[in-house]
Amino acid sequence: DAKTTQPNSMESNEEEPVHLPCNHSTISGTDYIHWYRQLPSQGPEYVIHGLTSNVNNRMASLAIAEDRKSSTLILHRATLRDAAVYYCILRDYIGGYNQGGKLIFGQGTELSVKP
Amino acid sequence: DAGVIQSPRHEVTEMGQEVTLRCKPISGHDYLFWYRQTMMRGLELLIYFNNNVPIDDSGMPEDRFSAKMPNASFSTLKIQPSEPRDSAVYFCASSLVRAGAFFGQGTRLTVV
Numbered sequence: 001d002a003k004t005t006q007p008n009s010m011e012s013n014e015e016e017p018v019h020l021p022c023n024h025s026t027i028s029g030t031d032y033i034h035w036y037r038q039l040p041s042q043g044p045e046y047v048i049h050g051l052t053s054n055v056n057n058r059m060a061s062l063a064i065a066e067d068r069k070s071s072t073l074i075l076h077r078a079t080l081r082d083a084a085v086y087y088c089i090l091r092d093y094i095g096g097y098n099q100g101g102k103l104i105f106g107q108g109t110e111l112s113v114k115p
Numbered sequence: 116d117a118g119v120i121q122s123p124r125h126e127v128t129e130m131g132q133e134v135t136l137r138c139k140p141i142s143g144h145d146y147l148f149w150y151r152q153t154m155m156r157g158l159e160l161l162i163y164f165n166n167n168v169p170i171d172d173s174g175m176p177e178d179r180f181s182a183k184m185p186n187a188s189f190s191t192l193k194i195q196p197s198e199p200r201d202s203a204v205y206f207c208a209s210s211l212v213r214a215g216a217f218f219g220q221g222t223r224l225t226v227v
Binding site: 032034036038043044045046047048049093094100101102103104105106107 | 146148150157158159160163165170171206208210212213214215216217218219220221
């Protein structure tokens with residue numbers, strides 16, 4: 001399984017942008033980059049995913065390096081509600097019986113937001 | 116769609132009893148995952164299915180654990196016999212292969 005590396009923790013101030021980095025130097029051509037978050041006492045929540053191009057949705061933006069060996073999740077304006085553990089995961093989109101499609105969670109980055 | 120539905124939300128059982136956790140995935144999703152979360156081990160993938168077929172069960176801790184997906188709208192995770200170290204929150208998630216996965220609310224299992 002291709003591995004990702006994230007900082008254990010990060011701090012931000014409320015209403016400021018947050019850039020959460022992820023390194024994935026062994027990414028393969030068929031891996032999507034997924035981001036999830038888990039708020040305290042809740043289940044994981046899908047945030048965003050992308051393959052090659054940068055992606056935006058109502059929750060966040062995903063910036064993918066040109067060589068795809070790293071990516072950054074951008075929260076444009078952090079709120080106290082964004083305090084959570086953020087997970088960056090590679091997911092092979094080929095799927096099927098060759099064990100593609102697997103979704104493995106690492107330790108993630110614990111984001112704290114100061115008022 | 117109501118999202119991924121898990122039942123029960125909480126389960127307290129005695130050691131040695133059989134426990135069955137249930138999951139209804141989002142309609143149309145062809146992947147289903149079962150995870151276990153503890154403070155010590157984080158979020159562990161136990162098993163996942165594609166089109167109702169188990170693809171990888173290498174995360175299932177022991178033969179006491181089994182999972183089935185008899186059809187596209189239902190899956191079970193069974194522990195028999197249960198032990199105190201099985202106490203954890205168990206999550207079910209479903210997805211399409213090129214999309215994000217959506218998680219249920221989880222089942223908090225306590226084995227005493």
